[in-house]
Amino acid sequence: MKQLSAIIPGAVNTYCPGCEHGLLLKLIAMALEELGITEKAVMVGSVGCSTLAFKFLNIDYVQAPHGRAPAVMTGIKEVEPDSIVFAVQGDGDALSIGLQELFYAANRGIPVSIFMYNNMVFGMTGGQMAPTTPEGMVTMTTPYGRDTAKSGPPIYSCEMLSGLSKPSYIRRVIIAPKPIQLKDRVMYSSREANQSYKAIISAFKTQMKGGFSYVEFLGTCNVNWKMSILDSKKYAHNVSAKVYQPALFRDKFGVDFIES
Amino acid sequence: MGWLQVKRLLMGAEAIAEAAINSGLEAYFGYPITPSSEIMENLAVLYASHRSDRFRVYFQSASEVESINLLMGAGAAGHITMTATSGPGLSLMAEGISYAYTSEIPLVIINVNRGGPGLGNVAPEQSDYLFVTKSLGHGGSKPIVLAPSSIKEAMGQVRMAFELSFKYRIPVIILTDAIIIHMLESVDLDQLTPVSVDANWSARGRNGGARHLINSIYLEPAEFSKIKAGLEEKWKTIEPLGECFMCNDAETLFVAYGISARIAMEAASNMRENNIMAGVFRPITLNPFPGKMLVDAAKNSRRIIVVEMNEGQMVLDVQYWLRRDVELIPFNGGIYPSTEEVIERCK
Numbered sequence: 050m051k052q053l054s055a056i057i058p059g060a061v062n063t064y065c066p067g068c069e070h071g072l073l074l075k076l077i078a079m080a081l082e083e084l085g086i087t088e089k090a091v092m093v094g095s096v097g098c099s100t101l102a103f104k105f106l107n108i109d110y111v112q113a114p115h116g117r118a119p120a121v122m123t124g125i126k127e128v129e130p131d132s133i134v135f136a137v138q139g140d141g142d143a144l145s146i147g148l149q150e151l152f153y154a155a156n157r158g159i160p161v162s163i164f165m166y167n168n169m170v171f172g173m174t175g176g177q178m179a180p181t182t183p184e185g186m187v188t189m190t191t192p193y194g195r196d197t198a199k200s201g202p203p204i205y206s207c208e209m210l211s212g213l214s215k216p217s218y219i220r221r222v223i224i225a226p227k228p229i230q231l232k233d234r235v236m237y238s239s240r241e242a243n244q245s246y247k248a249i250i251s252a253f254k255t256q257m258k259g260g261f262s263y264v265e266f267l268g269t270c271n272v273n274w275k276m277s278i279l280d281s282k283k284y285a286h287n288v289s290a291k292v293y294q295p296a297l298f299r300d301k302f303g304v305d306f307i308e309s
Numbered sequence: 310m311g312w313l314q315v316k317r318l319l320m321g322a323e324a325i326a327e328a329a330i331n332s333g334l335e336a337y338f339g340y341p342i343t344p345s346s347e348i349m350e351n352l353a354v355l356y357a358s359h360r361s362d363r364f365r366v367y368f369q370s371a372s373e374v375e376s377i378n379l380l381m382g383a384g385a386a387g388h389i390t391m392t393a394t395s396g397p398g399l400s401l402m403a404e405g406i407s408y409a410y411t412s413e414i415p416l417v418i419i420n421v422n423r424g425g426p427g428l429g430n431v432a433p434e435q436s437d438y439l440f441v442t443k444s445l446g447h448g449g450s451k452p453i454v455l456a457p458s459s460i461k462e463a464m465g466q467v468r469m470a471f472e473l474s475f476k477y478r479i480p481v482i483i484l485t486d487a488i489i490i491h492m493l494e495s496v497d498l499d500q501l502t503p504v505s506v507d508a509n510w511s512a513r514g515r516n517g518g519a520r521h522l523i524n525s526i527y528l529e530p531a532e533f534s535k536i537k538a539g540l541e542e543k544w545k546t547i548e549p550l551g552e553c554f555m556c557n558d559a560e561t562l563f564v565a566y567g568i569s570a571r572i573a574m575e576a577a578s579n580m581r582e583n584n585i586m587a588g589v590f591r592p593i594t595l596n597p598f599p600g601k602m603l604v605d606a607a608k609n610s611r612r613i614i615v616v617e618m619n620e621g622q623m624v625l626d627v628q629y630w631l632r633r634d635v636e637l638i639p640f641n642g643g644i645y646p647s648t649e650e651v652i653e654r655c656k
């Protein structure tokens with residue numbers, strides 16, 4: 050396979066086996082290449098499992114504090130409007146500590162692309178409750194399941210951002226490949242990766258047209274969900290995608306090309 | 310052009326805004342807080358009236374947490390960027406300053422010290438001294454700290470801060486207070502020229518070259534230890550600055566910075582009229598602290614008196630450097646020293 054210029058030659062991604070964080074970075078690298086924008090790309094690192102992206106992607110990189118990537122991205126984009134600025138944020142990073150920064154970047158319509166990896170837990174710190182943890186889900190800080198009577202219901206970020214007028218592209222996709230049970234073995238569908246790729250392309254195209262883009266990717270964290278890889282993929286399809294339905298929420302420039 | 314056209318009577322906040330524009334400010338982000346807001350308001354007018362082609366970005370942030378991160382982005386992309394705030398806002402910026410320190414991002418913060426701790430009041434104090442000089446950010450980050458004692462000097466320090474922030478790729482704080490911000494002084498606007506910066510390390514996209522990493526995470530202890538040693542080496546090359554005012558034959562030496570130094574200088578002059586040989590040593594960079602200059606200035610002095618607007622903060626540095634008894638004349642709560650009171654209190 051052709052070496053992608055946006056990936057450090059020989060780099061291996063250091064994510065847990067079965068995690069889609071690595072797949073997401075690879076798809077981003079492919080999209081940068083396809084659109085010919087690798088040379089102009091600046092990634093802003095958030096804090097979470099995506100922090101290690103700089104060891105994999107061979108592009109300019111600025112590390113933001115936990116939750117603040119949208120503000121750092123705004124700072125870069127404002128002074129360097131020709132650059133292509135993006136971040137991969139976890140659901141804790143984007144929706145817990147960093148909700149205000151995300152909200153304001155979106156409300157101002159800053160032309161940047163945010164790729165939010167929703168695994169419904171804090172992955173990097175060992176599986177605590179996230180703002181997206183569904184009712185009843187067991188995590189390290191909700192050992193008897195999330196009690197939404199106390200913690201409030203999960204936060205639906207695409208729906209929330211859709212309440213703002215400025216964002217140009219808002220989409221939710223599932224990136225966890227769907228297990229297909231064959232007679233003697235399990236295969237995984239490539240449809241999810243394909244759709245995720247298309248969503249990334251659309252997000253970058255939106256940025257190139259001057260709009261704010263946000264894509265939520267439903268991914269797994271088998272390690273902290275304490276499941277086998279196979280079960281985590283099933284859970285993503287049977288639970289995550291039911292709680293958070295994949296959909297196109299906003300597409301001002303008509304760039305989306307995911308078949309429904 | 311005659312001098313009439315360039316000499317103008319300006320309020321501190323206005324002068325600082327003008328100085329920032331003339332020195333090449335490119336991006337300003339800020340969140341209002343008294344007594345710093347006038348700087349931001351003046352810049353809003355200068356921005357809207359297109360006073361400078363270089364001043365391309367200005368907006369009001371959603372919080373000081375957002376401000377510092379906006380600055381980090383603009384600084385990481387190699388542009389001159391600044392904000393102004395006051396104590397509570399600076400507390401919120403501490404995390405970002407720490408990241409910027411290790412990531413070596415140039416940025417400038419004007420901190421107009423108000424009364425604290427807590428919400429305190431909006432009157433002048435110097436109570437952020439230890440915070441800004443000893444631990445502004447977790448993990449031991451050390452921004453450069455400058456302290457002006459006049460409007461003219463504040464203007465020069467804005468330019469100096471831009472220069473230093475890029476020369477050392479480090480956050481720079483200008484520590485001032487409501488007196489300087491609200492005082493009127495006649496100043497020369499033409500003396501400042503835009504700072505030109507080298508940004509070939511910055512993150513703007515590879516653009517055909519090698520990629521640039523602006524990073525503060527080093528998971529390997531050996532690697533991080535080396536990085537920190539490099540930051541220390543760099544820190545040691547930063548030149549401390551101080552000023553001696555009639556120090557040579559001073560039997561009574563005041564040590565004071567910022568507005569307190571100005572009052573101490575007046576007190577020293579008055580005392581000399583009554584044959585008390587007084588002088589003042591004034592640190593200009595609070596970090597790095599001009600300790601060796603202070604030792605030299607204090608050689609012949611019998612009494613060392615620190616005048617500061619807090620419960621006694623810089624006095625710790627003065628004691629550390631001089632290793633002898635040091636007297637303290639503190640003012641706090643927003644009460645600031647009058648010349649007479651300073652003279653009275655050292656009797």
Ligand SMILES: Cc1ncc(C[n+]2csc(CCOP(=O)(O)OP(=O)(O)O)c2C)c(N)n1
Pocket residue numbers: 096097098099115138139140141142143166168170171172173174179
């Ligand atoms: C100010 C601050 N608070 C807390 C942390 C610890 N921390 C690091 S990552 C993280 C949560 C990460 O979860 P998420 O954003 O969902 O990303 P994931 O690792 O699941 O991809 C936390 C709480 C931190 N680094 N900084």
Ligand code: SF4
Pocket residue numbers: 064065067068069070098168172173269270271272273
């Ligand atoms: S902890 Fe979870 S989210 Fe992080 S790399 Fe491992 S599986 Fe992925």
